[in-house]
Amino acid sequence: MPAVQDTIDRVRKIDVDQYKYGFETEIEMDKAPKGLSEDTIRFISKKKDEPQWMLEWRLEAFRRWLTLEEPTWARVNYPKIDFQDIYYYAAPKSTPGPTSLEEVDPELLKVYEKLGIPLKEQEILAGVQKPKAEADEFDEAGDNVYKSGRVAVDAVFDSVSVVTTFKKELAQAGVIFCSISEAIREHPELVKKYLGTVVPTTDNYYATLNSAVFTDGSFVFVPKGVRCPMELSTYFRINEKNTGQFERTLIICEDGAYVSYLEGCTAPQRDENQLHAAVVELVALDDAEIKYSTVQNWYPGDAQGKGGIYNFVTKRGDCRGKNSKISWTQVETGSAITWKYPSCILRGDNSRGEFYSIAVSNGYQQVDSGTKMLHLGKNTSSRIISKGIAAGFSQNTYRGQVSAHRKAENARNFTQCDSLLIGEDCGAHTVPYIEAKNSSAQFEHEATTSKISEDQLFYVMQRGIPQEEAIALIVNGFVKEVIQELPMEFAVEAQKLIGISLEGSVG
């Protein structure tokens, strides 16, 4: 078959080395000594000016971590990580105050330029240099009314939130959006109440490590009845060599509140593997809704599979209240290794969890990703749509769990996971766990694995569309169900990223 041969050739030719966002910004860093010990943790805590309870919390997690073993059940292979060979804290020395935007290091602003993503965030950051124009815009919009499509950015440059925009506007609506360090200082009561309640410090190896050494991340609090007036966004960037990035994100939606949160990632090119072990906790109370979208495009390693980010993330949402809803949407195109299972605990009656995922792997990438839907309350429902695309020499695994507990009457789940294989050296795997302990539960799971259908390809090409475009069209159709769940700006970027990731293999 010409199509297959052609595709194989393209995969062989693919130059995964041409990482579009591979650059390094030279900003002086302030580092903790290499290695992990109680002293490192005290150093981080002190740097962050944290209260004593926070330090205790970290130390407890660290002691727990020492007793844990690195998990090996995921379908990923990598050399053993030397946790003593990592810097656990790196902060840009010229950290400007988060409120005075003019003080932002021009180097930092250049980073955003280099990102070259045609997103609202770009405009907003450009606007940062012209605050007056921005202010005019607000005046036009009037009090508390925001133009649609506006996005607030909490940029994480290595480990410290350097700039937070739109904070005041959000504050007017009563929304707290700041770095987690700031939240620990400014809103300790909220942090104390919710931190670690979804992902406890004892949860798993990487989450426990994160609890001990997390350096920054975002904190969002949407009070009762408030619909967050804009989409919130964070850009993560891992910059300094050998710096583990340990982000901690905590999002709380009180009764009837709504927030849409966007997370996007790029990282510069590196020789050595970098570790990223983040924890994201979402709490949705009665009638609240959280929509969490991710576009992940970290450095996947070079053509020989050297380098690249290790992405070991624990993401979990707790539908704590009645009628609450949490929706995860992810587009995973980067990282050498992805180990990520955004989950929903459907505790509240009538709560709903959703998981939409596109995982594209090429080169020597290894992806082991999926979700958990734990049905605990009555009349809970969940939906899982997972699309995996494997090309090159990559391994792409979906691993998911759906369970209904004894009292989870009328639990309902629909799962669909489809895999597309491009080239004969890659692998696609599906490992679902379906556990029903209630007779009124209704679970449906289906999975398919195939290559691009010859019939479809023929049909499209017969209409005069070149093969490369035809394949791109079909792949786009394959992932459409997930793309349409993304916020508009993200959808544009996601499509672009999928294109870049499969460049040379599907166009």
Place this chain on the structure above:
Amino acid sequence: MNMHATPQRTAAETALIDAFGERLSLLPGDGEVMVKRDDAIEALKAGLPTKRIESWHYTDLRRLLTSVPAHDGAVQAKAIAPLLEGSTVLSALNGATAGKLPSIEGVTVQSLAEKLTDGSFAPALDPYGFDDAIGALNTAFVADGYFVDIADGTEPETPLELQNVQAGGQTHMRFPVRVGTGAKATIVERQTGEGAALVSSVSQLVLGDDAEVLWLIVQEQPDTATHLAQFKAKLGKNSKLTLFLMNAGGKLVRQEIIVDAAGEGAVFTLRGINLLAGDTHTDVTMVLDHSVPHTSSTEVIRNVVTGKARGVFQGRINVAQYAQKTDAKMACNTLLLSDDGEFSAKPELEIFADDVQCGHGATVTEIDHNHLFYLMARGIDEKTARGLLVKAFVAEVIEELEVEPVVEALEALLDGWFQTHG
């Protein structure tokens, strides 16, 4: 074996190890067989598998196997009437072959004890991959069984029935069957008995090129028995294996199905019914390898869960990198009829070839209320209506077998089960 070192042995583990010491001198086998037995018991000494072992995730054998009965030579087990009329019956009663070996043209039957004693069976005792606890248990203790060889091009006139009947104690049997090139056969494997026996049974089928086999496993152990079974098959070129499995008994049951579609054009079909009642724990675990191009398989498992029963289905389809043009489909459908029951399914696909069509589906649900309403609106009472629907749900799988006497015999078994448990 990759089993976790356990600080303290459970009563069952100790009993097994002690039993090995006591039984060793009575077990048949030459030096090579004895080495295999020693290796197997060493593997068991590392501990029975726990839920931390992925392939035993839902059946924590270490926790579930609470007691191991001693070997009991005194109990008597009786042969049963064959499932299919006119079958040639090979009975294994309480762990030993019984009766005269039949003489069928083109079919060689030997007692396995003989083949163990002369050592010719030693190579076939190797464990399957890692975590093969059933294989290890059986290898350590296997005392007897039947070795059946169906010559090339032969088609025995009557079905062959392998009976494994116990009346208590421990029995460990093996049934290796070789079906030659172009041969055709129907083989019934019956697993039954009475009392609280611990049974391990391994069937090993080698299918020659162009061979065709219909193999029926009917497991009706009493609700006090522990039944650990393995069915291993290797399929030759253009061969066809249809495996039917029915689990309708046992306290703790694990049936492993390990199939290697190793010849181009091989076709594997699995149809299974699990009828779970009382407080049984029944686990069906399948590992299917598509190792060469152009092989196909379909698997349909239907489960009915009542009472406090726990059901497990794990099905893994592996498609090797060079096994292009594989066509594999698997479905596992469960009717969960009781709030005290539970069912866990783990259908896995592990695919390294790109030009394939693979899929699986799994559902767990209650009886469809619309269907129930439809029947009840026609004056059928709820109990009868439910019974009809549940039966139809599983009978569908039997009907697919198409061979009339087989379908009738299995439907009779089904009726029997529904009469006692409906």
